[in-house]
Amino acid sequence: MITAITQERAQYSLQSALQRELKNKTAKVGVIGLGYVGLPTACHYASMGYKVTGFDVSVTKVESLMCGINYINDVDNDELTELINKKRFTATTDMKQLGEMHVLLICVPTPVNKLKEPDISYVRDVGKIVAEHVNEGTMVILESTTYPGTTEEYICTPLTERGYVIGENLFVAYSPERIDPGNKRFNLSNTPKIVGGMTEICTDLACKFIGATAQRVNGIRVAELSKIFENTFRWINMALVNEMTVLCNELEIDIWETINAASSKPYGFMKFTPGIGVGGHCIPVDPYYLLYKAKEHGHRTKMIELAGDINDGMVHYSYTRILELLAANDKLMKHSHVVVLGATYKSDIGDLRESPVVRLLEILQNKVQNLTVIEPYATEIQINELILPVEKYDADILQNADLVVIGTPHNCFDWKSVHDNASLIFDSKNVMEENGLLSDKVAKL
Ligand SMILES: NC(=O)c1ccc[n+]([C@@H]2O[C@H](COP(=O)([O-])OP(=O)(O)OC[C@H]3O[C@@H](n4cnc5c(N)ncnc54)[C@H](O)[C@@H]3O)[C@@H](O)[C@H]2O)c1
Numbered sequence: 001m002i003t004a005i006t007q008e009r010a011q012y013s014l015q016s017a018l019q020r021e022l023k024n025k026t027a028k029v030g031v032i033g034l035g036y037v038g039l040p041t042a043c044h045y046a047s048m049g050y051k052v053t054g055f056d057v058s059v060t061k062v063e064s065l066m067c068g069i070n071y072i073n074d075v076d077n078d079e080l081t082e083l084i085n086k087k088r089f090t091a092t093t094d095m096k097q098l099g100e101m102h103v104l105l106i107c108v109p110t111p112v113n114k115l116k117e118p119d120i121s122y123v124r125d126v127g128k129i130v131a132e133h134v135n136e137g138t139m140v141i142l143e144s145t146t147y148p149g150t151t152e153e154y155i156c157t158p159l160t161e162r163g164y165v166i167g168e169n170l171f172v173a174y175s176p177e178r179i180d181p182g183n184k185r186f187n188l189s190n191t192p193k194i195v196g197g198m199t200e201i202c203t204d205l206a207c208k209f210i211g212a213t214a215q216r217v218n219g220i221r222v223a224e225l226s227k228i229f230e231n232t233f234r235w236i237n238m239a240l241v242n243e244m245t246v247l248c249n250e251l252e253i254d255i256w257e258t259i260n261a262a263s264s265k266p267y268g269f270m271k272f273t274p275g276i277g278v279g280g281h282c283i284p285v286d287p288y289y290l291l292y293k294a295k296e297h298g299h300r301t302k303m304i305e306l307a308g309d310i311n312d313g314m315v316h317y318s319y320t321r322i323l324e325l326l327a328a329n330d331k332l333m334k335h336s337h338v339v340v341l342g343a344t345y346k347s348d349i350g351d352l353r354e355s356p357v358v359r360l361l362e363i364l365q366n367k368v369q370n371l372t373v374i375e376p377y378a379t380e381i382q383i384n385e386l387i388l389p390v391e392k393y394d395a396d397i398l399q400n401a402d403l404v405v406i407g408t409p410h411n412c413f414d415w416k417s418v419h420d421n422a423s424l425i426f427d428s429k430n431v432m433e434e435n436g437l438l439s440d441k442v443a444k445l
Contacts (some may be wrong), residue, residue, distance in 0.1 A: 035072075104138060195215065231282050275428055393414075406425065
């Protein structure tokens, strides 16, 4: 009885100590993984008044951050420098310092391998390292996108193996990150953030830390699944609009006008637009985490598989359209100079991961006589062993091309100049029409 009361007191005092640190913003916050999610997250909490330490395995990233140079468009270099000067943010590769933190946020990658199976090794490795260094009373929040059960298996298990009791002397929650790189309207301060803890106390503490945007859910698995569900929803709807695009081409109906017509419905329809494929670190990856989990339970997620076939097929479909377009203009692909405008996975950001335009470049570079890529957000593009150089926008390059392919329509491109200087355009995103520049030399996706 006395032991139970003592334990309860100990738990209460750890919990209230953390609550106090959170209330006074004196809690030391550690962010593990300083990439597209981790770095803006670290800056967000540092700007809120916390003292934040960023942990990364990349020496280059840590060194450049400490010089005030970041690699993420959404983070401003001046703000970063100010946070460093005010000693609100520092970065390190020294994992021993994890033990000094009151709150740990894990933002490491969760990619898939070539077979599209989850590569959970980053989360697993961090789970072990955290368990090795962490101290009583710390709150650990996993933010990486992953399948339900990951937090329990890879974060809680190593901690309990070291004798911690989750919800008593250590607090664990899952809170997926909804960062949308390049989105000027929604950011960490105004996007609701789902929070599910291992216990009620864990959820309470995590919500207190996250603040006004926290959206409490019942159970950690709901929180884990909700993020994958959001992205699977997008994956499947993108497949639907891509399938409609291929069909519309057969039926000689304009897909873009069809989408605009359907979008006039003020309820029950959500606008998605087609493209060369689906890219990035999230949408083409996360559904496969769910597919893997479903398979483990003997269940087939047929819509995810089908959406994968359709979305992945768009690269080849685009290639075929390019081939046909050149042929219709009496040009042979093997003798053509093709210029591709924009190659990152979405507009106005520098992230090339899983970009369908890069997959299209991989096909084109073997087939055309001359391939030029104009990509203002990258210095080079790696395709397997090959490094493709990247050019700056120059009207002369367009004038000498047989075909200009609009891959990723960055806002910095001058569409009038593109239109006036190109002789033939394959527009995968309908920017020409949207900018009032539709003419005989423009072919839509
Ligand atoms: N990029 C996005 O737009 C986005 C949006 C929402 C959620 N997510 C999810 O957030 C997670 C992180 O994605 P990201 O895009 O920031 O990845 P990223 O590759 O940009 O960054 C991950 C960072 O983690 C570091 N890292 C790897 N192993 C580590 C270790 N053991 N210890 C410390 N650091 C380590 C890497 O060096 C890298 O800097 C993923 O699960 C992703 O699905 C990403």
